[in-house]
Amino acid sequence: MSQSAVKQQSSSNAKSVGKTFAILSTFNEATPIQRTSDIASKLHMNISTVSRHLNTMLDWGYLQRDDATGFYSLGLEIVALAGAALQNSSIYRFAYPELQRLSYKYGVHSHMSVPRGVEVVHLISICCENTMELLIPMGHCHPMYCSAMGRAIMAYQSSGEVQRVLRDSDLKKFTPETKVELQEIQQELARTRQRGYCMIFDELSENIGSLAVPIFDRNRNPVAAISISASAHSLSPERTRIGQGCDHCRRKDLREIGLLPQIRHWKNGRP
Numbered sequence: 001m002s003q004s005a006v007k008q009q010s011s012s013n014a015k016s017v018g019k020t021f022a023i024l025s026t027f028n029e030a031t032p033i034q035r036t037s038d039i040a041s042k043l044h045m046n047i048s049t050v051s052r053h054l055n056t057m058l059d060w061g062y063l064q065r066d067d068a069t070g071f072y073s074l075g076l077e078i079v080a081l082a083g084a085a086l087q088n089s090s091i092y093r094f095a096y097p098e099l100q101r102l103s104y105k106y107g108v109h110s111h112m113s114v115p116r117g118v119e120v121v122h123l124i125s126i127c128c129e130n131t132m133e134l135l136i137p138m139g140h141c142h143p144m145y146c147s148a149m150g151r152a153i154m155a156y157q158s159s160g161e162v163q164r165v166l167r168d169s170d171l172k173k174f175t176p177e178t179k180v181e182l183q184e185i186q187q188e189l190a191r192t193r194q195r196g197y198c199m200i201f202d203e204l205s206e207n208i209g210s211l212a213v214p215i216f217d218r219n220r221n222p223v224a225a226i227s228i229s230a231s232a233h234s235l236s237p238e239r240t241r242i243g244q245g246c247d248h249c250r251r252k253d254l255r256e257i258g259l260l261p262q263i264r265h266w267k268n269g270r271p
Contacts, residue, residue: 114223143169145166148200149210177201178203199212
């Protein structure tokens, strides 16, 4: 095969792989099941091309198909890959047992998420008996601008990255208390840096409060965040014992996984 033919074949293979990933990326929380025609319409691709790629992924187990309806959904091979990725994450392995302990000790819900674009993606969600309604499925996304973990991360990002997140976000209100004005959000980020943690009430869901701290890498860059959630009333440190427990949790337990690989004390809101 000539050199020109080899380059042409390589380019064709790269385009084929790109189409496969494009098709996979159309599956998300909003569209977990789709028909061939749905995907072709989204990607402006020929329906026969989409069908060919779907059949390949079906054979490999990355997709599954309901023969009765013709709908495709993600297959178990995707789940296996996600599990392998998590088990290879030192942050995940370290945070999971710590968050489980916090959840049962204080009767709160605990979470861990990582940033992805203008959102945070939940990787851990642990509930106790009285917080079952706060369970968040793995992979669920929340906007960074109005979530406790998102703001905890944003507070320690560069000003350019913060501006990018705010510019590219759809700043909409989820509740009457959701902060969408840029000045208000910037003020909240400044408070988070000053305190060393972020606390929000009623911004994503009414009557729910969350306390979050960032997790840093060895270069002090925020790479994830952990949080505890409960009713807004119980998370008010001025009014209830649980709130005081959460504040103690922030100062001691959350601090211990707020900086890897070594533990540091908090001073002026910085590790």
